[in-house]
Amino acid sequence: MAAIVVMLVWSLLLASSLHGSHATTPANKTLGSSLTSGANSSWPSPSGDFAFGFYPVADGYFLLGIWFDKIPEKTLVWSHNRNTPAPIQSTVNLTLDGQFVLIYPNGTEDRINNGEAASSASMQDDGNFVLRNSFSTVLWQSFSSPTDTILPGQTLNMGQRLYSNANGNMDHSTGRFMLELQNFDGNMVLSAYRFADRGYWYTGTINDKIVRLVFNQSSSFMYLVNETATIYSMTNNVPRPINDYYHRATIEDSGNFQQYIYPKQNGSKWESVWKAITEPCFVNAVCGVYGFCTSPDNQTARCDCLEGFSPLDPSNPSKGCSPQAPIERCEEYDPMNYKVVVLNDSDFLNDVFTDLERIHNSDLESCMKALHEDCYTIAATFNNTDCLTKRMPFLNARHSLPSTKIIKALIKVPTGTNREKSGGKKISRSHFLLQVGISMSSLLALLFAAIAIYYHPAVQRYRSRKPSPNADTMEISLRTFSFQELSEATNGFSNSLGRGAFGTVYGGVLCLEDKQIEIAVKKLEKVIEQGEKEFMTEVRVIGQTHHKNLVRLLGFCNDGSHRLLVYDLMKNGSLSSFLFKEEERPSWDHRVEILLGIARGLLYLHEECETQIIHCDIKPQNVLLDNHNTAKIADFGLAKLLMKDQTRTSTNIRGTMGYMAPEWLKNAPVTAKVDIYSFGVLLLEIICCRRHIELNRIEEESDGDDLILTDWVISCVRLGKLEMVVKYDTEVLSNYKRFERMAMVGLWCVHPDPILRPSMKKVIQMLEGTIEVGVPPLVYAQTFEDRHYCTSEM
Ligand SMILES: *C1O[C@H](CO)[C@@H](O)[C@H](O)[C@H]1NC(C)=O
Ligand SMILES: *[C@@H]1O[C@H](CO)[C@@H](O)[C@H](O)[C@H]1NC(C)=O
Ligand SMILES: *[C@@H]1O[C@H](CO)[C@@H](O)[C@H](O)[C@H]1NC(C)=O
Ligand SMILES: *[C@@H]1O[C@H](CO)[C@@H](O)[C@H](O)[C@H]1NC(C)=O
Ligand SMILES: *[C@@H]1O[C@H](CO)[C@@H](O)[C@H](O)[C@H]1NC(C)=O
Ligand SMILES: *[C@@H]1O[C@H](CO)[C@@H](O)[C@H](O)[C@H]1NC(C)=O
Ligand SMILES: *[C@@H]1O[C@H](CO)[C@@H](O)[C@H](O)[C@H]1NC(C)=O
Ligand SMILES: *[C@@H]1O[C@H](CO)[C@@H](O)[C@H](O)[C@H]1NC(C)=O
Ligand SMILES: *[C@@H]1O[C@H](CO)[C@@H](O)[C@H](O)[C@H]1NC(C)=O
Ligand SMILES: *[C@@H]1O[C@H](CO)[C@@H](O)[C@H](O)[C@H]1NC(C)=O
Helix, strand or coil, rough: HHHHHHHHHHHHHHHHHHHHHHHHCHHHCCCCCCEEECCEEEEECCCCCCEEEEEECHHHEEEEEEEECCCCCCCCCEEEECCCECCCEEEEEEECCCCCCCEEECCCEEEECCCCCCCCEEECCCCEEEECCCCCEEEEEEEHCCCCECCCCCCCEECEEEEEECCCCCEEEEEEEEECCCCCCEEEEEHCCCHHHHHHHHEECCCCCCEEEEECCCCCCCCCCCCCCCCEECCCCCCCCCHEEEEEEEEEECEEEEEEEEEEECCCCEEEEEECCHHHHHCCCCCEEEEEEECCCCCEEEEEEEECEEEECCHHHHEEEEEEEEECHHHHHHHEEEEEEEEECECCCCCCEEEEEECCCCCCCHHHHHHCCCCCCCCCCCCCCCCCEEECCCCEEEEECCCHHCCEEEEEEEHHHHHHHHHHHCCCCHHHHHCCCCCCCHHHHHCCCCHHCCHHHHHHHHCCCCCCCCCCCCCCEEEEHHHCCCCCCCCCCCCCEEEECCCCEEEEEEEEECCEEEEEEECCEEEECCCHHHHHHHHHHCCCCCCCEEEEEEEEEECEEEEEEEEEEEECCCCCHHCCCCCCCCCHHHHHHHHHHHHHHHHHHHHHHCCCCCCCCCCCCHHEECCCCCCECCCCCCHHHHHCCCCCCCCCCCCCCCCCCCCCCCCCCCCCCHCCCCCCCCHHHHHHHHCCCCCCCCCCCCCCCCCHHHHHHHHHHHCCHHHHHHHHCCHHCCCHHHHHHHHHHHHHHHHCCCCHCCHHHHHHHHHHCCCCCCCCCCCCCCCCCCCCCCCCCC
């Protein structure tokens, strides 16, 4: 289909000139030569096999490129401006002073060669376009900056990459897949780089020596060589004589890397002679988010949307799908609004990154139940004995290979019935693509956010005191309240401000020392039965903290079965509502100040207060802002009040999905490094002013690849385009070094290996720039075997 469109465009635009022109066009272009887009001119190679010029794409736009010129398909093999097509009346000039420039009609000039003056340009018969100086030295060649294709005679050196097109012949801009000859180890890897993918195909040529990919011109074989030998062969057979065929190797929009031939005589299409991937659905993220991959012909991946989902871009099904009904955040999760669909003979591509929990000796019913009841679980597979639950992003659902056909895929589909009944309003698409996995709804976040500590005059004296290392001697000045007092203060617990992990929070007013103070009363609900002594111990630990960046406990109630904590109420909200508001981004300086405040508060909890406190649930909703917009960490010290003997259930994960360090899910001890991880996520959120997990990024044509912020930042670093994560934030970009340093600190903090994460002290030194910050190892995927809770080891 795409080929036909292109052929039509070509026959209209170029047909006539292509025959007349090569005979008369000299092979070498001299200074002063130029080409104009729209006019049917091009510079063919002497044989006419290739041509250089303006290649028509959609709607009167052109790519300055090189294509196979003698075949009807006019296959593009290279382009200079794949992401910024040139309008009609653009020119490319080899200027009199030896510069090779693409000039847009609006006057914008895009220099192609770099610096040294050229004296001639030639489109060679091998498909290479070359600029030479007056000594015939090559100054620039298209073979050195490949796009998605290599040709016989071309090599790929370590560090070089090919990127697929976004959509075959319809859209030549940079797509989702990358072939990279990794310069650090010589491994050649195919990856869905935007998903921080470590590769779905690789040569495994891990070698410290120099490695090159050779597309041998005399044999038309592709292979990897080191300095002395062939170390990996790709092509194993090509019809002969090879000169009867055109050859190319291309990374495709479907993620495969294939070598093709096209018979010069009587040919009608490109035929594959070698491919990296033989099972088309084996390409990571090939059908995008919520897509489903099948391959009826075993040659191409077919992408569909499951029942309850619609394509993001109907003209390109591989972009993925979006749910037709809203997906709620986990605070509002109501299983009534979801159903579980079971697909026979389906599974997910092995993707340990999204594996959540393996339930042994399960049955289909309990697997469905586990999926249905837990908000964080979005899918599962069931192989008749084991139920493996998956978290988002939902990727790589596919029809099983025959060998694994007993597997069923279980998929949670939002039905939205309840919402539609109550709301009755139609919800626009951008609206319902909610931030799944974020712990608080915006409303709840706002309310919960409003709980902040305020300094009671009686307690304020302590603020000026430095935290004393021998705080043993310091008496806590917490007030004890009776349940009756608090019930009156909160008007019988009538004004609920929101629900947090530990129970409901109520607003109220207290009269203290003749002053009316607005308070927030946290009614602890899930506190396990524990003795008077343990409760008092924990409250005392919280009460002994004194730091500018921590909310202060005013008092508590330990009255029979009632356990409540009393804080001051503040209306300035949480970091969450401050950071993620739609209208306006808070200033960068202010964000940095908040960030350092949180860091100092955490440093105090971890290293400076008498008893180390691991927060266990650092996230924007748990950072509150006082009247001066100083950041204050809330809810610390509560993790220990909960669940000493918490049983393993999937709905009671400590920590919040997304901010949770991977070791939560593994059988590893929980240390202060879990907070470092969550802080790292928060740090990246503050830099980018966006939530860690977002499904609503379609407007920005993201293909869902920046759904998860940490992945997105890693993939941008790997691309060498870190600035993409703060694309429109000129404030942040104005001091690139500082931005880069902070982003790297964030990546160190979210390293899967807790040992490699820095301590809070080091984090602050790195943020302040007093110690160097290197680039962290950009590994990502983790196997989540078992869950672990913030328990008594703390
Ligand atoms: C294309 O070239 C042919 C002859 O080479 C000429 O007759 C025709 O007018 C040209 N078309 C355009 C749009 O320049
Ligand atoms: C580029 O070429 C076009 C067409 O020949 C010519 O009109 C224009 O002046 C040239 N521009 C430069 C900067 O040489
Ligand atoms: C000129 O046009 C190109 C292509 O349409 C565009 O990318 C570029 O931003 C424009 N430059 C200016 C200064 O308008
Ligand atoms: C074009 O330039 C190359 C390199 O300078 C030279 O080898 C070749 O003979 C030239 N061809 C023509 C037709 O002038
Ligand atoms: C290409 O292959 C031939 C023999 O098949 C060999 O002699 C030559 O060195 C190879 N070229 C490269 C660049 O590897
Ligand atoms: C190249 O690879 C061969 C085969 O793996 C190995 O024996 C040889 O030592 C390698 N040479 C270099 C320079 O790495
Ligand atoms: C191409 O087709 C013509 C006519 O059908 C035939 O005579 C010729 O042998 C074919 N050439 C090749 C290389 O197949
Ligand atoms: C695809 O492969 C499967 C298993 O190898 C086979 O059963 C099926 O017939 C193939 N389909 C086609 C269209 O070749
Ligand atoms: C799925 O497989 C089960 C048996 O394992 C069968 O009862 C059911 O009808 C199948 N469903 C579909 C839609 O094929
Ligand atoms: C299901 O998967 C588990 C883990 O991979 C494996 O141990 C078990 O044997 C599988 N069950 C069946 C019926 O294949």
